[in-house]
Amino acid sequence: MTITRGQTAPAERVPALVEQFKGGLAAPICLTWEWTYACNLSCRHCLSSSGRRDPGELTTAEMRLVIDELRAMQVFYVNVGGGEPTVRPDFWELLDYAVANQVGVKFSTNGLRLDAERARRLAATDYLDVQVSLDGASREVNDAVRGDGSYAMALRAMENLAEAGFPNFKISVVMTRHNVPQLDDFAALADRFGAQLRITRLRPSGRGADVWSELHPTEAQQREIYSWLTDRGDQVLTGDSFFHLNALGGSPLPGLNLCGAGRVVCLIDPVGDVYACPFAIHDAFKAGTVRAPGGFAQVWRSAPLFAELRTETSGGACRSCSEYSVCQGGCMAAKFFTGLPLDGPDPECVKGHGASALAAVGGAPPQAGTDHSHRGREVPLGMPSVRVPAKLCDSSPLAGTA
Amino acid sequence: MTAPFDPGRGYGLNPAVALRPEPFGALAYHFGNRRLSFLKAPELVELVRGLASHRCVSDALAAVPEGRRDAYLRALASLAAADMIVPQQARSEVA
Numbered sequence: 001m002t003i004t005r006g007q008t009a010p011a012e013r014v015p016a017l018v019e020q021f022k023g024g025l026a027a028p029i030c031l032t033w034e035w036t037y038a039c040n041l042s043c044r045h046c047l048s049s050s051g052r053r054d055p056g057e058l059t060t061a062e063m064r065l066v067i068d069e070l071r072a073m074q075v076f077y078v079n080v081g082g083g084e085p086t087v088r089p090d091f092w093e094l095l096d097y098a099v100a101n102q103v104g105v106k107f108s109t110n111g112l113r114l115d116a117e118r119a120r121r122l123a124a125t126d127y128l129d130v131q132v133s134l135d136g137a138s139r140e141v142n143d144a145v146r147g148d149g150s151y152a153m154a155l156r157a158m159e160n161l162a163e164a165g166f167p168n169f170k171i172s173v174v175m176t177r178h179n180v181p182q183l184d185d186f187a188a189l190a191d192r193f194g195a196q197l198r199i200t201r202l203r204p205s206g207r208g209a210d211v212w213s214e215l216h217p218t219e220a221q222q223r224e225i226y227s228w229l230t231d232r233g234d235q236v237l238t239g240d241s242f243f244h245l246n247a248l249g250g251s252p253l254p255g256l257n258l259c260g261a262g263r264v265v266c267l268i269d270p271v272g273d274v275y276a277c278p279f280a281i282h283d284a285f286k287a288g289t290v291r292a293p294g295g296f297a298q299v300w301r302s303a304p305l306f307a308e309l310r311t312e313t314s315g316g317a318c319r320s321c322s323e324y325s326v327c328q329g330g331c332m333a334a335k336f337f338t339g340l341p342l343d344g345p346d347p348e349c350v351k352g353h354g355a356s357a358l359a360a361v362g363g364a365p366p367q368a369g370t371d372h373s374h375r376g377r378e379v380p381l382g383m384p385s386v387r388v389p390a391k392l393c394d395s396s397p398l399a400g401t402a
Numbered sequence: 403m404t405a406p407f408d409p410g411r412g413y414g415l416n417p418a419v420a421l422r423p424e425p426f427g428a429l430a431y432h433f434g435n436r437r438l439s440f441l442k443a444p445e446l447v448e449l450v451r452g453l454a455s456h457r458c459v460s461d462a463l464a465a466v467p468e469g470r471r472d473a474y475l476r477a478l479a480s481l482a483a484a485d486m487i488v489p490q491q492a493r494s495e496v497a
Contacts, residue, residue: 017440020426074422076431127433
């Protein structure tokens with residue numbers, strides 16, 4: 001998505017767009033829809049603690065009804081994720097259905113199903129974009145977080161997309177302490193494949209909570225990310241996720257630069273629950289379910305949680321800070337899952353207020369609401385992964401289907 | 403590329419663009435290039451919706467109070483630059 005903001009109606013009558021967005025929109029601009037909790041990988045920082053399919057996931061018929069609703073609400077495109085969404089047997093059918101109904105799809109994938117033939121078919125489909133996840137520009141850095149073989153799988157998918165002539169697909173990177181030094185390498189990789197780079201912020205959500213302390217970028221690296229992004233303007237996508245870094249300098253990063261949770265953003269999870277944002281899978285941020293009467297539209301328009309998120313926030317402890325107007329107190333999910341109050345500083349506050357607030361946190365931070373992790377399977381950071389399935393059916397959601 | 407915006411020509415909403423009503427005005431989505439634009443006043447939305455019925459942009463702007471014409475002219479120029487509105491003639495050539 002590209003947002004143009006050239007349309008200037010008379011300034012004296014119209015408040016800034018960002019102020020208007022705080023009151024919420026008729027429908028989300030940026031809707032993330034996770035199609036399954038099943039995943040062939042076990043990434044250490046998975047924001048949705050994915051791995052095993054949930055038996056209550058929306059059926060094909062239910063998925064179609066949601067797509068019908070999105071069309072009626074004029075949600076022009078959705079970000080489809082998971083889990084690994086292509087694991088769903090009805091994935092391609094649903095993709096075609098959405099696109100045929102003017103609901104464009106950008107789907108995130110680790111590359112699992114993107115063979116040469118599939119890449120060619122995708123390249124021939126309109127209203128479709130593909131985002132391949134990669135968290136290291138080298139096999140070592142990537143596989144330490146995403147698991148053995150995941151680098152090769154992603155690269156193969158990218159080669160297939162490039163060969164099929166899929167223009168400008170996305171390479172999506174979650175920034176960690178280990179891959180910040182590879183920013184230029186990621187950009188070179190994107191150039192090599194005719195792709196566009198997208199970098200986003202590591203959140204302490206899902207399994208990310210377990211590794212956040214050791215993986216989140218250092219203060220020096222935060223400054224490096226900010227200046228690297230400032231140099232590149234809107235060539236690099238960020239999902240608007242680094243707005244907390246705006247407190248570092250004069251020129252704000254491109255984007256809306258506000259927490260869009262419940263205002264312009266929300267998440268529909270694989271079982272149909274609606275959350276304020278993809279990084280906040282927890283009861284505290286659950287607004288309702290698409291399965292209730294009134295469906296998704298009812299939740300978006302009338303959920304009490306969303307009404308609350310659309311009111312002006314006080315700013316709390318951040319109010320007296322000179323940078324509050326540009327950083328807006330940072331990311332709600334990052335605060336919540338590190339145990340910080342929502343009206344205080346972000347844990348990665350560049351003014352250092354987050355570090356002192358973290359030191360003062362008493363007790364354990366809230367746990368993620370759902371956990372679909374593969375049992376007995378993890379990717380030890382920096383070491384070859386050892387997979388010991390607790391049960392045969394835990395080894396892969398694809399077991400027996402390939 | 404797109405020809406320079408010419409208020410002496412007739413323009414209309416690009417058929418590849420959908421307008422979604424919003425509290426502040428409307429959101430414009432271009433299905434071709436996946437760009438999103440914001441029409442930041444209900445009056446501007448009306449102007450854009452009715453644009454194609456006028457012989458030229460200047461005629462369409464005649465209905466707008468004089469004090470706001472320049473601002474809307476600039477807004478239309480940027481909508482044209484983003485391919486959200488297209489010259490009428492070009493549109494019929496495409497169709």
